[in-house]
Amino acid sequence: MNKIKFILITFIIFNKLIFSQDNISNDYEEGIFTLKYSIFKKDINVILKNDSIYIPLFETLSFLKIYCNFNKDDNIIFGYIGNATKEYEIDLKKMIYVNFNGFRNSIKKDQYLKSETDIYFTPFIISTLLSVDVNIFYSNLVVKIISDFDLPILELEKKYNKYANLTQDEFLEDNKILPLVYERNFQIIDGGILTYNISGSQNRDNQNFNYNTNLGIQLIGGEFLYNATGGFNYQGKEFSYGHNFRWRYSFEENKYISYIFLGDVTNISTRSRSVLYSDAGYSTLRGIQISNENTIMPTVFNSFNIEGRTEPGWQVELYINNQLFAQMLSDNLGYYSFKIPVKYGNTNVELKFYGKNGEFVSKSQVINVPSEFIKPGDFKYIINAGKELYHRKYNANGSIALGITNWLTSTFQLQKVDSLNERDFVNMTSLRLFDGFIINTLYSPKNYYSGGLRLQFEDFGAYELNYTKFLYSFDILDSLSSYKMNNSQKIDFSAGLPRFFSLPFNLTLRGSKQFNNNFSFLTLNSNLGLYIKYDTL
Amino acid sequence: MNYKLFLIFFVIIFLSKGFSQISINPPVIFIDNNTRTGTITVFNQSQDSKEIEISLKYGYVDTDSTGNSVLIFNDTLTEKKYSIAPYTSIYPKKFILKPNQQQDVKFMVKNVINLTDGTYWTRIITTSSDVKKQIDTSNYKDSIRLALKFKFEFITALFFQKGKLNTSINIDSIETRSDSNNVVIGFSFGKSGNSPCMGKYKISIFNSDNDKIEEISDQISIYFNSKRYFIFKKDKFKPGNYKLIITLNDDFPVIPEENKVRFKEISKSFNFSL
Numbered sequence: 001m002n003k004i005k006f007i008l009i010t011f012i013i014f015n016k017l018i019f020s021q022d023n024i025s026n027d028y029e030e031g032i033f034t035l036k037y038s039i040f041k042k043d044i045n046v047i048l049k050n051d052s053i054y055i056p057l058f059e060t061l062s063f064l065k066i067y068c069n070f071n072k073d074d075n076i077i078f079g080y081i082g083n084a085t086k087e088y089e090i091d092l093k094k095m096i097y098v099n100f101n102g103f104r105n106s107i108k109k110d111q112y113l114k115s116e117t118d119i120y121f122t123p124f125i126i127s128t129l130l131s132v133d134v135n136i137f138y139s140n141l142v143v144k145i146i147s148d149f150d151l152p153i154l155e156l157e158k159k160y161n162k163y164a165n166l167t168q169d170e171f172l173e174d175n176k177i178l179p180l181v182y183e184r185n186f187q188i189i190d191g192g193i194l195t196y197n198i199s200g201s202q203n204r205d206n207q208n209f210n211y212n213t214n215l216g217i218q219l220i221g222g223e224f225l226y227n228a229t230g231g232f233n234y235q236g237k238e239f240s241y242g243h244n245f246r247w248r249y250s251f252e253e254n255k256y257i258s259y260i261f262l263g264d265v266t267n268i269s270t271r272s273r274s275v276l277y278s279d280a281g282y283s284t285l286r287g288i289q290i291s292n293e294n295t296i297m298p299t300v301f302n303s304f305n306i307e308g309r310t311e312p313g314w315q316v317e318l319y320i321n322n323q324l325f326a327q328m329l330s331d332n333l334g335y336y337s338f339k340i341p342v343k344y345g346n347t348n349v350e351l352k353f354y355g356k357n358g359e360f361v362s363k364s365q366v367i368n369v370p371s372e373f374i375k376p377g378d379f380k381y382i383i384n385a386g387k388e389l390y391h392r393k394y395n396a397n398g399s400i401a402l403g404i405t406n407w408l409t410s411t412f413q414l415q416k417v418d419s420l421n422e423r424d425f426v427n428m429t430s431l432r433l434f435d436g437f438i439i440n441t442l443y444s445p446k447n448y449y450s451g452g453l454r455l456q457f458e459d460f461g462a463y464e465l466n467y468t469k470f471l472y473s474f475d476i477l478d479s480l481s482s483y484k485m486n487n488s489q490k491i492d493f494s495a496g497l498p499r500f501f502s503l504p505f506n507l508t509l510r511g512s513k514q515f516n517n518n519f520s521f522l523t524l525n526s527n528l529g530l531y532i533k534y535d536t537l
Numbered sequence: 538m539n540y541k542l543f544l545i546f547f548v549i550i551f552l553s554k555g556f557s558q559i560s561i562n563p564p565v566i567f568i569d570n571n572t573r574t575g576t577i578t579v580f581n582q583s584q585d586s587k588e589i590e591i592s593l594k595y596g597y598v599d600t601d602s603t604g605n606s607v608l609i610f611n612d613t614l615t616e617k618k619y620s621i622a623p624y625t626s627i628y629p630k631k632f633i634l635k636p637n638q639q640q641d642v643k644f645m646v647k648n649v650i651n652l653t654d655g656t657y658w659t660r661i662i663t664t665s666s667d668v669k670k671q672i673d674t675s676n677y678k679d680s681i682r683l684a685l686k687f688k689f690e691f692i693t694a695l696f697f698q699k700g701k702l703n704t705s706i707n708i709d710s711i712e713t714r715s716d717s718n719n720v721v722i723g724f725s726f727g728k729s730g731n732s733p734c735m736g737k738y739k740i741s742i743f744n745s746d747n748d749k750i751e752e753i754s755d756q757i758s759i760y761f762n763s764k765r766y767f768i769f770k771k772d773k774f775k776p777g778n779y780k781l782i783i784t785l786n787d788d789f790p791v792i793p794e795e796n797k798v799r800f801k802e803i804s805k806s807f808n809f810s811l
Contacts, residue, residue, distance in 0.1 A: 032574065032628040032643035043574035043645060140641040141576075141628070 028113070033136075035063055037145040038154050046143070047113055047120045053136055054113050054120030055143060057090075064145070065152040066130070067357035070119075077119070080358060081130070081152065088129055092119075099129050152358055159315075159354075163327050184252065192217030192224075207234035222249035244284070254292070261289035265384060285395060287386015294380075304367060304406065306349060307337035315354040320347060342367050346456075368436045368456050374403035397424075407432040440466075447472050452492075466492040476514070476521065488516040505530055558583040559634070559665045561691050566644070566661075567796040570699045573646045577693065579663060581634040590631045590664040591642050593695070595620035597658070597733075597760040603721065603768070608660070608692065615761065621657035621697040624649050633668055646697050654700025655731030656798065663691040702798045704730035706759060706785055708805045715811060720774050722809075723766045724783065726759050732798040734759040736787040740767060743780045750774070756789055774811055781807045 028049035035044045035055075042063050047054040061068040061079065068079035075092040086100035095107045105128060113120040123134040123143070133146040145151075150158070196213040210231040217224050225248075230241030244264035251257050266284050306318065309330075316336045317327045330336045340349065350364040374380055383398040397415035404410060408431055415424040424446065431439045436457055442450040452466030468490045476483045492512045508527040513520065559581055566575035581587050596610040626645050634640055644661075666688045707727040714721050728734050739754040750773050757765070786802040 030626065030628065032626065032645045034576075034643070043572070043643065045645070139639060140578075141643055 031141070033141045033143045035060060035143045035145070037064060037147070037151060039157070040153055044143070047115075049113070050110075052110070052122060053143075054122060055126050055134070056118040057121050057126065058118045060126060063153070064130075065156060065358075090129065097125065097129055099131055101131060103128065103131075162324060166324060166326070186221045187218050188220055190218035205235065208232070209234070219247060220249070222247055256292055257290060258292045258294065259290075262287075264389070265289040265386065284389050285384055285386035286389055287384065289382065289384045291382040292380060293382055303339050304342045305337060305339055306351070307335065308351070309334045310336065310353050310361070311355060311359075313356055314359075317352040317354070319350040319352065322348070322350070342369055344369050344373075366436060366456075368432075368438070370430065370438060370454075373409045373430055373432070374401055376403045376405050378403040399426075442468075444471075461498045462496045464492070464494045468492070476519075483519050485514070485516055485519065488514055488519075490514040558585075558689065559587060559589070559663070559691065561661075561663055561693055563693075565694045565696065565791055567793065568644065568646050568695065568697045569796075570649065570697075573649075575644045575695065577642050577644075577661065577663075578639050579634060579642060580639045581636055584636050586636065586668045587634045587665045588631070588668050589634050589640070590666075591627050592630070592662045592664070593622040593625055593627065593659045594662050595622055595658075596660045596692075598758050599760075599763055600765045602723075602766060610660075619655075619657050619760075620659055621646060621649075621695065622659040624652075624657075624697075625659065625695070644695060649697070649699060652699055653731070654702065655698075656702060656733060657697045657699070658733070659695050661693045661695050663693065665689045665691070696796070698732070698796060698798075702730075702732045704728065704732040704734045704798045704800045706734045706736075706800060706803055708783060708785075708803065711781065711807045711809065712764075713809045713811070715771055715774070718771055720769045720771050720811065721766050722769065722781065723764050725762075725764050727762050728759050730798075730800070734785075734787075734800055735789045735792060735798070736785055736800070737789065739784045741782045742769070743782075744775075745778045747780075750779075756791075757785070776811050778808060778810050781809060783807070 028047050031046045031048045031053070032043055033046050033053075035042050040063070044056055044059050044063070046056065057077065058068060058070070066079060066081050068077060070077050077090040077092070078087070079089075080087045081100055088098060088100045090097040090107070092107070092112070095109075096104060097107055098104045107125065111122045111125050121129075123136060126132075127134040130145075130147070130151075132148075132151070135144045135146065136142070137144065192215065194213070194215045196211065198209070198211045200207070200209045202208075208231060210229075212229045213227070215224075215226040224245070226243070226245045228241070228243040230239070232239050246261055246263035246265065248259055248261050250259045264284055264286050265288070310316065312330055312332050312334045314330045314334070315327060316330055316338075318325050318338045318340065320340060325340060326338050328336055328338070340347075345368070347367040347369070348364065349367060350362060353359075353361040355361075379400060379402050381398065381400040383396075385396040387393070388395045395415070397413065399411055399413035401409060401411035408429070410427065410429040413424075413426040413428075415426075424444065426442070426444045426447075428443075429441045431441075433439065436455060438454040438456075440450075440452045440454065442448070448468055448470045450466060450468040452464060454462070454464045456462040470485070470488045470490070473484060473486045476485055490512060491514075492510075494510045495508070497507045497509075506529045508529075509524075510526070511522070511524040513522045515521065559579055562578050562580070566577060568575040579589055581589075594610060595612075595616040596608045597612070597615075599607055599609050601607050624646050626647065628643050628645075629640070632640055666686055669686070705728070707729075709725040709727050711725070712723045714723075722740075726734075735758045736756070737754065738757045740752065741749055742751040744750050751769050753767065753769070759765070782804065784802065784804040787797060787799050789797065
């Protein structure tokens with residue numbers, strides 16, 4: 001035998017068994033690679049054939065949380081990335097694919113393999129379809145995806161991180177007790193401030209001298225303010241002077257009393273406008289005022305429920321004034337519900353809905369809480385007693401405002417003037433029918449009744465219309481004469497137009513018409529604002 | 538002819554770099570039912586390219602009657618029940634590894650839905666050999682040539698853990714025997730639960746004066762009810778009565794914490810005479 005013979009002797013160390021590689025049928029081999037993207041990884045089965053690697057599309061899309069739908073009849077794979085606007089499509093009948101940038105390309109037969117459970121594509125197809133880089137590392141069996149933009153799985157992770165760091169402290173600041181810089185220190189008398197101003201003016205006929213001085217000191221644990229003004233007219237030898245003083249003691253964190261005023265006080269409340277129309281008006285008393293009104297304007301009004309319905313299992317995010325406040329998954333029927341704190345003024349609420357397949361919908365609303373509303377169950381009172389400085393009559397009045405519901409606040413005011421037997425009663429009620437739609441009523445049995453409507457829109461401005469029926473007579477003066485108004489009525493309106501189309505103007509219109517059977521007066525005024533902004537950058 | 542063969546064999550043995558040619562990390566991999574995959578890395582530390590083959594073979598550690606650790610590969614009875622090899626695919630199974638290079642090998646466990654909760658295992662056999670070189674046969678005449686191919690097998694372990702795992706161990710009895718050099722003590726371990734018992738043992742032997750004359754400690758893996766034998770040098774023993782305390786706990790540093798199957802520490806005392 002003229003052939004070379006080889007004898008292969010195999011020595012086996014440790015063990016007698018040798019395992020030969022399985023024979024792989026159909027000239028392809030199943031490989032196990034780790035699919036990696038950002039911090040995420042998953043082991044997947046790939047197909048290796050003729051030195052080419054084929055990556056399972058459905059498993060890859062599922063891993064990346066990219067929506068995908070396979071129409072088996074038409075052999076079309078369709079889906080989108082993120083917010084459902086980035087669509088892609090693979091048509092295996094026409095052998096073309098379109099990525100979400102609109103890039104269209106053909107598919108060659110050797111660029112994909114079909115199995116019962118998945119369709120395997122070459123890295124090039126996956127790369128161009130998703131506009132990502134797909135790198136294969138054979139030594140550590142890794143398929144690495146690199147993307148310039150965040151793929152949904154990363155977006156979701158960031159979202160969950162955002163949820164984990166979610167804090168609602170900022171929205172609940174009224175409940176937050178800030179640390180005191182130092183404890184309250186009671187002093188009989190302590191340092192203060194004194195300011196004064198002396199001025200003189202002269203013209204051909206007159207010479208005037210004026211003075212004004214203010215003193216503020218800490219006195220008996222409270223604050224004492226003293227103001228003195230006066231003047232002297234040289235020609236008339238007239239000397240005028242006036243002064244007022246006020247001492248206030250504040251109570252810390254007391255629901256029933258927040259301060260006592262002694263001295264010259266005004267019967268003004270931060271929320272009640274009933275005094276505007278009462279006999280007392282903004283009158284000044286020398287006497288005492290006790291109240292549990294907030295010494296600073298409160299911020300948080302109350303909790304509101306925001307609820308609605310969307311698709312089941314959607315992620316719902318709630319933003320308050322553009323900051324994420326809370327998030328939840330809608331239930332099996334698609335319902336969601338949030339309890340949010342609402343502040344005085346406008347609270348912009350935005351809901352963002354994220355679908356399971358990357359769908360995105362948002363809607364927003366504005367919750368308006370004017371300052372006249374107070375928290376349900378809360379009450380604010382103010383009591384004044386003393387001698388009215390102008391009429392020199394003893395006067396006592398008081399008001400109490402009740403927060404009945406989120407949408408109803410009512411204020412009652414009673415006034416008794418010493419020399420008059422009758423009591424002056426005023427009621428003001430504020431009713432919020434729905435967001436940005438408020439009705440105010442004002443009723444004083446002896447003097448007037450009034451009703452008004454206020455509309456406030458996020459983008460279209462604020463409008464107010466008010467009607468008042470006066471039950472008493474009064475005089476109206478103009479430059480020429482005086483008119484006696486009996487049984488008169490008044491309509492007030494105002495409109496604050498926003499800056500439409502980002503134009504640098506805004507317009508405010510105000511008007512009123514007062515009339516009775518004999519007279520009619522119309523007052524109009526407008527205010528046009530111009531915004532000029534100059535950026536140096 | 539036989540002389541030549543043996544000569545060639547020994548020359549090659551001494552020239553080859555033998556055991557240090559490849560290394561494998563980690564020595565044990567645990568795969569759970571969630572990830573279902575595991576990875577080992579094969580390093581070629583030699584200066585030559587190596588052909589690597591990966592295969593799986595069911596086996597477990599035991600001791601023979603003389604106290605030596607052995608790998609049992611032919612227990613077909615338990616293989617049917619505990620081998621994960623039929624469910625495990627490997628990639629790549631065969632590859633060439635250049636000098637100072639490394640290659641990951643992945644294992645994926647599939648179709649285990651019908652397996653009951655418990656630990657299943659197999660041994661990973663990593664076989665390393667030199668790359669077969671192309672031989673120019675044109676100058677060879679009619680003669681017999683001998684080619685030797687050494688294959689080195691490295692055996693590591695793969696465990697698959699499914700569901701709720703539990704294990705416990707008991708020591709039922711001991712037996713002792715001695716020869717001129719050694720004292721061999723055998724323990725009958727009773728294991729229950731659905732997972733092997735892997736931990737640390739400590740055996741302390743006291744003479745009749747209660748002086749500790751011997752103490753040994755090491756890792757131990759008990760897969761089934763079995764007898765394990767431990768060897769002690771006889772020169773420390775004199776004829777007489779002895780007391781033995783054996784303790785087993787689940788301290789097994791090679792196993793990651795999350796893969797440990799905890800069991801209650803056990804301590805037993807036995808008396809024996811020589």
